[in-house]
Amino acid sequence: MREKIFKYIDEHRQEMLTFWKKLVSIESGTLFKEDVDRARDFLVKAFTDIGGTVTSYPYEKAGDLLVVDFSMGSTAAPIIFSGHYDTVFRHGTIEERPFVIKDDGRAYGPGVLDMKAGITMLYFIVRALQAIDYRAHPIRVVLAGDEETGHQSSTAERDFSEAVKGACAAFNFETGYMDDGFVTGRKGGGRAYFTVKGVGAHAGNEPEKGRSAILEMAHKIIAIQANNDFEAGLTYNCGVVQGGTVPNAVPEEAKLVVDVRFKRLDQVERARRELEAVAATTYVEGTMTEMKFDVIMSSMETTDGVVALFRKLEETANEIGFGPIYQKYVGGGADSAYEVKMGVPTVCAVGVAGGKNHSVDEFAVVDTLFSRAKLVAATVLKI
Ligand SMILES: [Zn+2]
Numbered sequence: 001m002r003e004k005i006f007k008y009i010d011e012h013r014q015e016m017l018t019f020w021k022k023l024v025s026i027e028s029g030t031l032f033k034e035d036v037d038r039a040r041d042f043l044v045k046a047f048t049d050i051g052g053t054v055t056s057y058p059y060e061k062a063g064d065l066l067v068v069d070f071s072m073g074s075t076a077a078p079i080i081f082s083g084h085y086d087t088v089f090r091h092g093t094i095e096e097r098p099f100v101i102k103d104d105g106r107a108y109g110p111g112v113l114d115m116k117a118g119i120t121m122l123y124f125i126v127r128a129l130q131a132i133d134y135r136a137h138p139i140r141v142v143l144a145g146d147e148e149t150g151h152q153s154s155t156a157e158r159d160f161s162e163a164v165k166g167a168c169a170a171f172n173f174e175t176g177y178m179d180d181g182f183v184t185g186r187k188g189g190g191r192a193y194f195t196v197k198g199v200g201a202h203a204g205n206e207p208e209k210g211r212s213a214i215l216e217m218a219h220k221i222i223a224i225q226a227n228n229d230f231e232a233g234l235t236y237n238c239g240v241v242q243g244g245t246v247p248n249a250v251p252e253e254a255k256l257v258v259d260v261r262f263k264r265l266d267q268v269e270r271a272r273r274e275l276e277a278v279a280a281t282t283y284v285e286g287t288m289t290e291m292k293f294d295v296i297m298s299s300m301e302t303t304d305g306v307v308a309l310f311r312k313l314e315e316t317a318n319e320i321g322f323g324p325i326y327q328k329y330v331g332g333g334a335d336s337a338y339e340v341k342m343g344v345p346t347v348c349a350v351g352v353a354g355g356k357n358h359s360v361d362e363f364a365v366v367d368t369l370f371s372r373a374k375l376v377a378a379t380v381l382k383i
Contacts, residue, residue, distance in 0.1 A: 001132055009370055016369060017047075017101070020120040023085075024099040024109040027065065030086035036063035039085050040145060043119070047141065050127055050328040062154035063145020066162045069188030070126055070139040071150070078138040079383060080162075080170035080344065081122040082335060083351070084147030087111030088358045095361065104337040105355070113364040118173025118351030119143065119181040123370060125377045135170065137383065147335055150296045163336045169309055169383050170346040171376055172336040176353040176368065181328030182313060183348035184306050187233060190263070191331050192222060192258040192275045195331030196243075197288045200252035211286035212251025214243040217254040219283035224258060227274045233270060235265030261331060262299055265341070280372045297333025298341055313347055316379045322371060350376050 028039035040063065044054050047068040058066040059148030063086045069078075089110035099109035107117070121192045126139055130217055144156050151157045164170060174183070196217050201210030216318075221238045228235050260271050272293055279291035300306075310327055317325045329350070336348035352372060354364035 004132045005238035007372035021099045023116045050090040058161045059154035065156045066143045068141040076137045078140040082169045083118045083173040084144040114175045114357045117364045121373045147179045170316045170339040170344045171350045172348040173348045173351040178269040180325045184327040185299035185302035185329040187261045187331045188258040189297045190295040192293045194253045194256040195290045201250040203248040214251040214286040216287040223278045234267045235261045251284045298337035300337040309345040312372045
């Protein structure tokens, strides 16, 4: 089985590159719904052409979620291949930086790595599995169209979670790492918004009548930062602060945005408690504070199931001569968090290796398109 899969991938290298180039060339900047919809149409056709049953979750203000089922003639629990097809780049980027493979063996272009390479990989893994008449598990492809905005304008988080429920394993084809680390844990993240209302007064005539919103916020910032628990992985960054209007007025209002990161879901409640405590404490008499805390990205927890799936990947890597791989823990969020939250063992960042995501220098190492497709496909055979 394994050899046949490898042969299939080797024989389809050119086709894989063509597909990758096509997908990169159809822009899908997350804020440009029309572009994202064009990429969706391309994917719907591509998956339908190879026998997939596509369910589209349409959203008005965000890229749609695509769920594609391949029964593979099996009634067992499905294996999930997931990712996203939106990018961070604005409309028109492709004209300035078209898809290109350079002499350094790297591919360049908007979204070439994050994560149109991963979609190319998973598409051809499905085809390879079909070609060898694989029948152990159905394959379900789940692709978000608004991952880069954290699903803020859609119900994709809920729909994504629903779509992966009951699966026996998941591979998230996010950007792979150059050092062959595969992600088995990710921090989650949230935002806290503080608004302090003080009392304005002329700084020259009657400063004593003022209640400085900025001074109150300054105390709060120190209190928030003091709650940083680097060891436990619950961290706060007071990243944006605004306040006041002119130098000669006691500031009436100040605003603060705090980036919050956590390792485990139970830390969300701790964060909320700590933030509420700071909001409820008044340092400058006569000021008022409002606080809102939103979780943007769930954390991906390193469960036993996650580690067990990683072991299968590692075992396969050793057997096929892929080379050593290791478990990586990263600070940035991804949809793999929802898979693990739904109880599905997941390994993330199985996509093509590369770097400089979200920048003009984003690159993907072309050879790893094939080597990693083989690695993941061979691991699927072990499930
Ligand atoms: Zn991504």
